[in-house]
Amino acid sequence: MLYLTGSKEEFIRQKIRIERKDSLLGLIEAGAALYSSLSVTKKQDAEELWAKNNHCLALWDAVKEFQQLEVQWDAFLQRLDDDLQLSGKTLHRNHQSRCTLPDVPLVDARSGETVKLQKYFGRGKKTLLVLIRQFSCLLCRLHIKDLEMNQIYAALGLETSLRKVLNFSNMLLYAEYVADKKEFPRGLPSIQDDMFQLGGDVVLDEDGRVLYSHSCQSPLDRPSLEEMLSAQ
Structure with a gap:
């Protein structure tokens, strides 16, 4: 049983952080250790290995416990979402397509301009x-590489959610990068990230009106480049 002391916001800030080795995101390291013990680096490979050894009752008992942990972890994050009122507030797509983004000042993270x-x-x-969600989000960085602000996020109704960001499935995906000896990007000290924030992709016309808007439902949920380029 897990008991929280102090505010939930403080608990999350201190305990659910990738940067802290003793955080609840130790799930990532545990997942990587699991892959290593099976001589694989991906969840799919582990599942295929389990399927090939379905005659082993001890193995399937362990798999069931593993699956139950996923249910408990995701339910815990959902309770935090509910308690912190991080419910989805995504705007209807028709509203998004009619809006013009506020011309708020933005800071260039590289130059400070x-x-x-x-x-x-x-x-x-x-x-x-x-x-992007935040500068330390590995999956967001990969999305930007493939493609070679708060008021804006709010104007587009982009969601905030612990469960959608840190669910068990995502933890196992992050574990694949650890098992493959890859390092997580780190945030910039000059930028205050929001670990709850989900990202999005927006295409604007030459006058700044929104032609296309996609609100991410997870760090992996990104539209194809072709879909964005076809926006009219």
């Missing part, structure tokens, strides 16, 4: 705006 979205409008081109 303050810029505004207006700077990129009026050039006869569309603008692709990729909204």
